[in-house]
Amino acid sequence: MRKLGVQEIEDIALGAAVLGTGGGGDPHIGKLMALQAVQQYGPVDLIDVDQVPDDALIVPLAMMGAPTVLIEKIPNGDEFTRVFHALKQYLGKEVYATMPIEAGGVNSMIPVASAARLGIPLVDADGMGRAFPELQMVTFHLGGITATPMAMTDEKGNLIILSTVTNLWTEHLARSATVVMGGSAMIAIYPLTGAQAREWAIRGIVTRTEEIGRTLRLWGRRSGSVRSQAAALRRDLPPVVATMPGGVAGEECAGGASTGRRAGPGEVPEGDVVQALLALTAGYLLFRGKVVDVARRTVGGFARGEALLEGLDEFRGQSMRIHFQNENLIALCDGEVRATVPDLITVLDAETARPITTEGLRYGYRAVVVGMPCDSRWRTPRGLETVGPRYFGYDVDYIPIEQRMAGQRG
């Protein structure tokens, strides 16, 4: 167990934007809620999933709906406690801890704010290892764990308890209620036991998110207020690199400090931090280029579209097309698929090291595109049926990013 305070929250929020893969909602508003909650109620206890007794109940909390609405309709905090207590009362059991259902985007922060307010620990795990748009897109679903009973509430005080026959019905009914509630709602969902969480949750994801955020923060600091010390700092690779798990990938990629964009006056190359990020996430540099076209339209509540990038540096002469539906779903380099959902595709601003959401993509951005392998549960038949490229309407087979990148080089 350790404490999550202000710095940890800042880092988790930044890391969550990476795992948001362009969607999941900008964690900024969520971060403000989490910071306010820990300032008022004290830091949050982050516990390992192994610390939760077998029969003890974990109730994940999340925001459902359009993140854009959240900005105009900021929860006042009562929603957390109302929805939590409603579900607890309906279940008729004590609740041991809360947990995120998704590590990417704004829902990385909602459970932190909730844990602080409710005075319960936060479990270092989630159900996606990234962000996804629908309620059944969690590893719990793959394990046959039902989403309901779930509770949902709005800022006005309306409260709904759902008990459905399938998790897809939960999604349908809760989605429609969210729309009526004004576009966003607070939910308590997938109540699960410690034993279930140990088997089906993605472990250690909060800590990994924090490490990702810390890595980007160091880059941000260098290219920010301490630009003049850039050269000296270049030797200090972020300390997290030494402790990262699964740090075998990345070195095969074309990207690296030596091949990065050449630094202009007062800037530092981003290469070393990108390398640290890739190592930390077992990821790949997919592309480095300039956004030259973005087409988007809102279809069925999703921000659908695609972005076109023209290569820079070692990618000069090549182009990358990214298809997105809230999240980045497919990345193609000169027409060849490099990565698809459920693997993670994230676009970073090369100037600031901040992840760019699909909503935020604009002509002229110099961007670094990274691809990261998803949790292995998503690669099972049931996982791919739930979140594979075909579920999102693309006629593309899922091939793990490791194989695609190896093939591309073979």
Add this chain to the structure above:
Amino acid sequence: MRKLGVQEIEDIALGAAVLGTGGGGDPHIGKLMALQAVQQYGPVDLIDVDQVPDDALIVPLAMMGAPTVLIEKIPNGDEFTRVFHALKQYLGKEVYATMPIEAGGVNSMIPVASAARLGIPLVDADGMGRAFPELQMVTFHLGGITATPMAMTDEKGNLIILSTVTNLWTEHLARSATVVMGGSAMIAIYPLTGAQAREWAIRGIVTRTEEIGRTLRLWGRRSGSVRSQAAALRRDLPPVVATMPGGVAGEECAGGASTGRRAGPGEVPEGDVVQALLALTAGYLLFRGKVVDVARRTVGGFARGEALLEGLDEFRGQSMRIHFQNENLIALCDGEVRATVPDLITVLDAETARPITTEGLRYGYRAVVVGMPCDSRWRTPRGLETVGPRYFGYDVDYIPIEQRMAGQRG
């Protein structure tokens, strides 16, 4: 207390079609469900609202959604018990009885079927005294009684419990869930105490509905299989006329046996039964004529439209226009308003004495249009705000039908 068996159910269903004022759903399917339930579980105890102890709980049951869907998606009976027990468990209290929320249309029958299955009495009262399309359109609402907690379920087994901040929010959220559930849902709503029911429910409406149905049945019998006995039977006014409450109106109306459509071979004039109906409901004969035009369109889930009738008999040379939105809402004779919602406007087929729904209105029908005063609670400012003509979008003041008809004659 008395028992509701097969004949009572037949009569209530027929009367409910009159109080449905063209909408509320054809009670036919509901009647089949009620008949099946009493055949399987025995007759239902109908109790007076005064027999319910002050603190005892009444849970009304109803169907929500499009009645047309009900025909294709007939409840299998589990819905009644599931939704009832879900709400009971949520409330954590025993339930003494059930009750209709509306006397008109299919929801007259749902609580009869439910009472039989659940083995609890049916209270002889409702919350509308007719049919209305939205959940807040009940006299309970005028009394500040909240619709929630309410429960709703579908035939698949999905279950929702709602707890809302206003009854309008209940309507919005439940309506949207009904759509997702496939267009119809079974609901348990407006849990209220015996004391609340005594103050706000419309008393004796089940019995009154039955009397209306019995009156029409006698007409139907005459013009049906026993047509040859028509002349002899004409002397037998339905016995109910002698016992009806408030039977002062009607005699001033233009319509009457003597002025009715002249009987052709093998037919009987409907005048005497119409007179009995008007006396029973304190109603007025608004028109007698032939349907010459019907325009309808579906707007926002409502069957909106209007029907034009050309006068027959004493109405020859006049025309009547009826505007409807599921229910008949306004009736104008030669452009002059004769009746508006919340007063009741019902169109009867002059050949069969069966009420015609707004969906069923067809060119060529010979029809009798009757207007009946609504419960006095609907005539209060809050009542008219809830169900007056302006709520339905008509720029017409509500004037009680008694005044309109007196004025028309003055």
